[in-house]
Amino acid sequence: MTPEEIFQALQAKLGEDAVFDLHxxxxxxxxxxxxxxxxKILTVCHHLREAPELDFDYLECITGVDxxxxxxxxxxxxxxxxxxxxxxxxxxxxxxxxxAMPTLVDVWSAANWQERECFDLLGxxxxxxxxLRRLLLPDDWEGHPLRKDWQEKADYHGIPTQRPNPVxxxxxxxxxxxxxxx
Amino acid sequence: xxxxxxxxxRGGAGSEPEDEMTLNMGPHHPSxxxxxxxxxxxxxxxxxxxxxxxxxxHRSIEKIGERxxxxxxxxxxxxxxxxxxxxANEAWASACEKLMGIEVPKRAQYLRxxxxxxxxxxxxxxxxxxxxxxxxxxTPFPWALREREYINDxxxxxxxxxxxxxxxxxxxxxxxxxxxxADKVKRWLDRFExxxxxxxxxxxxxxxxxxxxxxxxxxTAEEAKDWGLVGPNLRASGVKWDLRKEDGYSVYPELDFDVPVGRGxYGAVGDCWDRFYVRVEECRESAKILRQALxxxxxxxxxxxxxxxxxxxxxxxxxxxxxxSARGDMxxxxxxxxxxxxxxxxxxxxxxxxxxMIEAKSPGLFLADLVALIASFDVVAPEIDR
Numbered sequence: 001m002t003p004e005e006i007f008q009a010l011q012a013k014l015g016e017d018a019v020f021d022l023h024x025x026x027x028x029x030x031x032x033x034x035x036x037x038x039x040k041i042l043t044v045c046h047h048l049r050e051a052p053e054l055d056f057d058y059l060e061c062i063t064g065v066d067x068x069x070x071x072x073x074x075x076x077x078x079x080x081x082x083x084x085x086x087x088x089x090x091x092x093x094x095x096x097x098x099x100a101m102p103t104l105v106d107v108w109s110a111a112n113w114q115e116r117e118c119f120d121l122l123g124x125x126x127x128x129x130x131x132l133r134r135l136l137l138p139d140d141w142e143g144h145p146l147r148k149d150w151q152e153k154a155d156y157h158g159i160p161t162q163r164p165n166p167v168x169x170x171x172x173x174x175x176x177x178x179x180x181x182x
Numbered sequence: 183x184x185x186x187x188x189x190x191x192r193g194g195a196g197s198e199p200e201d202e203m204t205l206n207m208g209p210h211h212p213s214x215x216x217x218x219x220x221x222x223x224x225x226x227x228x229x230x231x232x233x234x235x236x237x238x239x240h241r242s243i244e245k246i247g248e249r250x251x252x253x254x255x256x257x258x259x260x261x262x263x264x265x266x267x268x269x270a271n272e273a274w275a276s277a278c279e280k281l282m283g284i285e286v287p288k289r290a291q292y293l294r295x296x297x298x299x300x301x302x303x304x305x306x307x308x309x310x311x312x313x314x315x316x317x318x319x320x321t322p323f324p325w326a327l328r329e330r331e332y333i334n335d336x337x338x339x340x341x342x343x344x345x346x347x348x349x350x351x352x353x354x355x356x357x358x359x360x361x362x363x364a365d366k367v368k369r370w371l372d373r374f375e376x377x378x379x380x381x382x383x384x385x386x387x388x389x390x391x392x393x394x395x396x397x398x399x400x401x402t403a404e405e406a407k408d409w410g411l412v413g414p415n416l417r418a419s420g421v422k423w424d425l426r427k428e429d430g431y432s433v434y435p436e437l438d439f440d441v442p443v444g445r446g447x448y449g450a451v452g453d454c455w456d457r458f459y460v461r462v463e464e465c466r467e468s469a470k471i472l473r474q475a476l477x478x479x480x481x482x483x484x485x486x487x488x489x490x491x492x493x494x495x496x497x498x499x500x501x502x503x504x505x506x507s508a509r510g511d512m513x514x515x516x517x518x519x520x521x522x523x524x525x526x527x528x529x530x531x532x533x534x535x536x537x538x539m540i541e542a543k544s545p546g547l548f549l550a551d552l553v554a555l556i557a558s559f560d561v562v563a564p565e566i567d568r
Contacts, residue, residue, distance in 0.1 A: 030281060030499060031500075031501065058410060060513055060530060061502070061515060063528045082423060108408060109409045109410075110535055113535070113538035114534075114535075121244075146244060146245060
């Protein structure tokens with residue numbers, strides 16, 4: 001089954017509002033992908049994992065991408081099936097103001113930390129996640145650094161986050177040419 | 183990173199039972215392979231729960247990737263995994279090549295395979311030596327490191343750096359083989375292969391070592407897939423799956439090698455000993471690949487190292503590339519939106535998912551076996567934190 005056939009099978013089984021907007025392989029999209037409705041992701045992924053003809057048992061990667069111009073945060077799922085040797089890519093478009101979607105921890109345990117990372121760095125809330133805490137950044141960190149509009153603060157607990165450019169510090173100041181001439 | 187240091191409020195309502203103790207391990211514990219921390223609740227020697235606390239080496243590589251040009255990001259990818267830096271180089275290069283449709287010349291592909299397989303042996307040498315040391319055998323570590331030192335010298339001769347190589351380029355590699363280099367590597371392989379037999383006698387088949395590791399922290403194939411374990415950790419659970427075979431990327435289809443899997447020789451399939459021995463066998467397979475690649479590279483013209491690159495790298499689109507790193511399936515997802523910098527650069531690493539599993543795997547283990555479990559997963563802290 002190609003991703004296109006999987007997409008059609010999903011549409012036939014779960015309805016046209018569950019998965020939509022198929023992008024086949026092209027010069028732009030090197031892997032075929034389609035959109036999945038965020039509120040239906042649990043049903044779709046349960047089906048992907050449980051249906052014997054699909055058997056997607058390996059969640060490779062969860063990536064969050066911020067698109068301020070579209071006012072969206074996109075969560076991208078790369079999923080693989082060991083038995084059938086197939087890959088698919090799903091994308092869930094979330095509202096940028098309050099990005100939230102159901103967790104997939106019950107479908108693939110591998111989602112656990114990847115969702116925590118996505119929460120940490122992009123601020124996507126995965127509802128129903130058993131332990132949605134910051135993972136890589138300190139608990140009291142403010143903001144989500146992988147968002148495009150994130151601004152680095154000047155210091156964190158009194159530790160400066162910027163330092164002067166060492167090249168600037170040690171630059172030898174040459175005497176001004178004008179002074180030499182006069 | 184978590185601010186919780188200790189929570190030893192005993193006897194209070196809803197707190198931990200009388201006989202449980204909270205123990206802090208790390209972040210500078212010698213067996214944590216970098217800077218890692220565990221908050222462990224134990225009942226005597228038995229772990230009730232071990233909660234990993236990571237992030238000490240977080241450098242936000244992915245944010246840096248959004249600020250550098252495509253080729254300018256290459257040196258940073260070395261820092262994703264400093265023990266096996268070649269693979270992150272290759273992952274980034276393959277993702278960009280897939281995105282921009284760049285063809286890599288055959289000779290460059292062979293050079294990639296050679297450099298990566300050398301690096302894989304070097305990385306496994308650290309993993310094996312460190313694992314033996316973590317469970318109490320000190321001698322194998324300097325043995326393994328001695329062999330790795332030769333590899334570092336070879337790679338230094340090849341590209342000028344010993345750890346952070348920056349050797350691969352988008353579309354190829356940066357340098358050709360130095361004169362006489364291939365013969366030197368082959369001579370070293372003649373020496374290395376008997377040493378791996380000796381290594382078995384020294385440690386892998388040592389009775390005490392086997393008793394220490396067999397049947398400890400067994401990961402079944404189902405669990406391994408569910409938690410997204412990859413590479414040697416997955417294969418040790420009996421899943422014969424290697425991207426070099428399954429995807430057949432680069433020139434791996436032209437080379438003959440086996441994929442070793444865990445067979446449960448001294449205990450259940452997927453125990454700590456299996457994870458150790460899969461790496462031993464992979465070293466042998468890498469040596470096999472190296473010999474073939476060093477012979478076959480001569481069939482391709484010299485100095486054909488870079489493919490045809492677009493004049494300006496401003497791709498619009500997205501691509502996800504995977505390669506088999508020393509720690510398994512390493513994925514790189516890159517999105518471009520017509521700028522000189524990537525819009526999003528994402529690395530999916532093997533250590534990250536392996537580390538995620540430890541909390542679920544730890545209950546019931548002995549405290550000392552947790553050390554064996556961490557070591558057998560061969561986690562590298564910067565690869566978790568990136």
